[in-house]
Amino acid sequence: MLLKFSKMHGLGNDFAVVDAVSRKVYFNKEQIEFLGDRNRGIGFDQLLIVEPPTSPDMDFRYRIYNSNGSEVEHCGNGARCFAKFVIEKDLTNKSVINVETKQGQIQLHVQDDGEVTVDMGAPSFAPADLPFDATEKQDDLYTLNLEGYGSVELTPVSVGNPHAVIRVDRLTDEIVSTVGPLVESHSAFPANVNVGFMEVMSRDEVNLRVYERDVGETQACGTGTCAAIVAGIRQGWLNSKVTAHLLGGDLRIEWQGEGSPIMMTGPATKVFEGQIYL
Numbered sequence: 618m619l620l621k622f623s624k625m626h627g628l629g630n631d632f633a634v635v636d637a638v639s640r641k642v643y644f645n646k647e648q649i650e651f652l653g654d655r656n657r658g659i660g661f662d663q664l665l666i667v668e669p670p671t672s673p674d675m676d677f678r679y680r681i682y683n684s685n686g687s688e689v690e691h692c693g694n695g696a697r698c699f700a701k702f703v704i705e706k707d708l709t710n711k712s713v714i715n716v717e718t719k720q721g722q723i724q725l726h727v728q729d730d731g732e733v734t735v736d737m738g739a740p741s742f743a744p745a746d747l748p749f750d751a752t753e754k755q756d757d758l759y760t761l762n763l764e765g766y767g768s769v770e771l772t773p774v775s776v777g778n779p780h781a782v783i784r785v786d787r788l789t790d791e792i793v794s795t796v797g798p799l800v801e802s803h804s805a806f807p808a809n810v811n812v813g814f815m816e817v818m819s820r821d822e823v824n825l826r827v828y829e830r831d832v833g834e835t836q837a838c839g840t841g842t843c844a845a846i847v848a849g850i851r852q853g854w855l856n857s858k859v860t861a862h863l864l865g866g867d868l869r870i871e872w873q874g875e876g877s878p879i880m881m882t883g884p885a886t887k888v889f890e891g892q893i894y895l
């Protein structure tokens with residue numbers, strides 16, 4: 618089969634996007650691993666598949682896979698690329714697009730300046746929603762012991778997919794590459810977890826790096842940014858509108874507190890189109 622795809626990125630978090638509305642396409646794990654291979658395939662952090670909706674009040678269904686073939690519930694940078702893709706491919710002419718994901722619904726708003734705002738839904742801080750076998754807790758921060766490292770304090774957040782948010786005084790390569798993998802696959806997170814490292818610069822601004830589950834560190838992570846900012850707002854460290862500086866650029870997040878949806882705004886870029894034998 619000759620598979621057509623668009624290569625896109627959101628702040629350097631990169632994707633292959635496939636139209637499975639015009640033509641039915643299925644992938645098995647080996648095929649996704651092949652496509653995701655940066656030396657032998659297309660290479661991407663996640664594969665995004667645009668499908669028809671299963672419910673009549675939705676416009677599309679959105680499936681996401683990590684480059685190792687594992688399915689993901691939610692992807693923030695991917696959601697913005699998804700919006701750009703369906704408009705460019707004439708799959709819709711709406712500027713507000715309702716999308717089903719594996720874990721709830723999201724709404725995409727394409728702005729006049731080309732940036733995309735995503736209503737990511739409301740976060741949950743309940744450990745069971747990640748899942749997280751909660752450990753000791755103080756002031757809503759949980760202590761996790763890491764083999765051979767010591768302990769870290771984290772906030773568990775589900776934004777559809779699971780995140781552990783760790784506040785650090787200073788972001789370093791070392792902390793991301795050492796603590797990232799230890800927390801990602803810690804037995805307290807039975808489904809593993811994405812790990813965010815946040816340096817709070819002021820009440821309106823953070824520096825953030827994310828070690829993603831099943832992928833490793835990416836240049837940006839949309840859901841990771843949402844998780845980190847809502848954790849910071851809930852802890853009282855941040856205001857309700859925050860700019861996050863990621864390795865690949867900036868995202869703007871707004872959250873009005875418990876029960877309200879997280880609004881994420883940022884760019885989405887198409888790099889090229891291609892086709893590959895599968």
Ligand SMILES: N[C@H](CCC[C@H](N)C(=O)O)C(=O)O
Nearest residue numbers: 692693694778830838839840
């Ligand atoms: N890059 C994505 C999230 C992918 C998360 C994935 N690695 C997981 O296993 O949950 C984002 O922009 O939100």
